[in-house]
Amino acid sequence: MSQDSSAPPPTPDPIPPPSISETQAEDLIHGICFKTGPPRLIGAELEWLVVDAEHPARPLPPERLRAAHTAARALPLHSRVTVEPGGQLELSSAPATSLTGCVDDLQADLTAVRGALLARGMVLRGLGRDPRLPYRRLLNSPRYDAMEAYFDRTGPAGRAMMCASASVQVCVDAGHQEPGALGHGRRWRLAHLLGAVLVAAFANSRAQEGPYAGWRCARQGIWSDLDSRRALAPPLDADPRAGWTRQALDTEVMCVRSYEGDGMWEIPRGTTFRDWLRTGGNPSLRAPTAEDLDYHLTTLFPPVRPRGHLELRMIDAQPGDDGWLVPVAVVHALFDDPEAAETAYRVAKGLADSYGTQPAPRNPLWRSAAEHGLADPELRTAAKACFLAAAEALPRLGASRHVQDAVADFTHRYVLRGRCPADDESTQVLTGKEVRR
Template sequence: MSESTSGCTELPTPISEAEVEALVRGICFKTGPPRRLGVEVEWLVHELRAPQLPVTPERLDAAYAALRTVPLGSALTVEPGGQLELSSPPAASLMECVGTVRADLDAVRAVLREEDLALAGIGHDPWQEPRRFLREPRYDAMEACLDRTGPAGRAMMCTSASVQVCVDAGYEEPGTLGHVRRWWLAHQLGAVLVAAFANSPMAARRPTGWLSTRQLRWAEIGAGRAGGPPLDADPRGAWARHVLDAPVMCVRRDDGPWEVPEGLTFREWTRSRAPRPPTREDLDYHLTTLFPPVRPRGHLELRMIDAQPGDDGWIVPLAVTAALFDDQEASETAYRAVKPLAERAAGAPAPHNPLWRDAARYGLADPELREVAVACFRAALSALPRLGATTEVTDAVAAHQDRYVLRGRCPADDLLDRLSGTDRPGKPSHGKDIHP
């Protein structure tokens, strides 16, 4: 708060329903030539030599204190369960993005090794039950809110990790790179990305029956919090309505616990102005509490990809997504390839439709998803040299295509093979042998 010239405290200005709609339309889709790319990589943090054992909060505190002294090009944050996230700055090219994040990860891993800790690339912790590491009013309120829909919210907060790719919203004008088509493509292609990169088949040391348990957990949270709006020819209007009709997670306070209202939408809050009038700052915060699989934040944030195995596994979904969105020829191929999938969505928003459920449950064992994934990977491999990708990056994408996509598999299948002992002859079935 600020002081007026008369010495009185100036109260924040309430925001109206019409102002919310205008602001959301203006800030969430910023159109122009696709020039920037970004990635956010989340990791589970585990014991270096025994990843199935829990890491104490004290050891995580010490490790993260050490990491805060390391200069990084990416922003480093900690998720509620102690997961580590690196968020790249906007990059002018794929290779600039890869170079920045890879260097940062090398530095992070070096610090963690000193603490006998390591990063694990997997979409849902196969060993640990949800346990909150951060104790802050935001996460207290989030936990209380999400608990109303069941245990999935705590799993999302504390035991999940992802690769989130950020692409520009696209041109204002219609066309291959127009913002309306890119918004639609993101929602149809998103199911293919779920299937091709599914890497979370277990929870509590047992298979869940889903290849992307992480995506299942998001769907279980509910459409108001983790769903997207219906797709139409006006993404700005659809998103603005979704924001207004989404439930408010919490009403923040300067002192004491934050209030967690039940069933109060932001639209109703602007009308009732209770328990206090909402402000522009409340709208900005509300936008951060909505978790659709495609989130418009000026750019488009694709949030549906599981964390990937290996030190550099995250590069493959980043490269494939960049190629399919920012190369005109590849984007057109992807658009044509995913078009038949729209019928399976049955008109329901992602991820709460049959297409997304099948992608999360069956991965590329689904014949139609496999066929589309093959077409998209081939288009991406053709486009990557045009985007300046190195041979190392194109080879990594080709290796993923050969190992998984062409065989109707995904990284989750490898984890299940290790659990069953079928990845090599004579290997015993033992949950502790699962290593991301």
């Protein structure tokens, strides 16, 4: 029987991209994760819980959450709007050449988003961990299906991270390659050394029950309980590029994507990316590609992630309309003002050195920060020195009076008193009106 000439030709099988070698993978990570140059840009990613304006303690139906996301995406914003698996709304600023530019754009975008949500009976809440149970995943996609299945092997922390956590992530340039106060090696170390201080000062996810009962930063407990390597910092005694490259390649592959649009994604067990590069790790796996490596890097969740710039990921989402701008301003000052950076490095290193070299977030200092916040006297002393140095630096960096006042208010209300937002009981529950600073 002759073929019908009017029928469309069969769709050819997708052609996979070329595979890469172990050396090529190392070179790719070296080239993309630390872009060096003079520090000049700052950015922030703000994650928020979306709740009902009148009954915030009640979980929102999926259709209302999706309506909130659609409304936010329809707005003409400076920032990029994305959605986390549990329905958390994220605003990611464009890289800004000044703190003022970053803050002004985000404030304008937040005003617009809040207005659009309020018209639909919803509001944003800044809280590091959603207290509403059970955790419910809103997004269904091959990525999140695979991520959930992977994390379920090691316990409930993965689902909690995906569906119930929210943060303020601050992004700073990696800096020059050469050593010194602005060198990327020093800035890389500073980000990790400061991490526990930032966890403690901005802790805003107090747990009343469960494995983190009483902790000021239960969100940090969740991250520390993810699988044994994916959320860890690399050893800081190595060159940043070499250390991060080893960490990335020696972490298990979370999933292997299908080239077919509706194909199932494989979830290998016990196969690191280096295994995959060398042997395939499993006879059923195809050869890895540069695209697979790029994707693998997006499934790593260390406290500081190098993405050309440095992404500080350890800070809880903050309460109030403007609470988020305090960690953005403080991090900017401690990294980009030379005098404040020197103070922060000296103070944080002295504190961290007394707690050994176990990587964050499993270092005992990080656990104390998550459990006790600034009630830990050593962390309180370190935070006081860092926040006062940041406050002195902000006028030199051209920060607005509004930003300076917000940092000063936070410093006096919390840091100097050995307190953190988690110590304000009213900020830890979902109420109709969140307490403002």
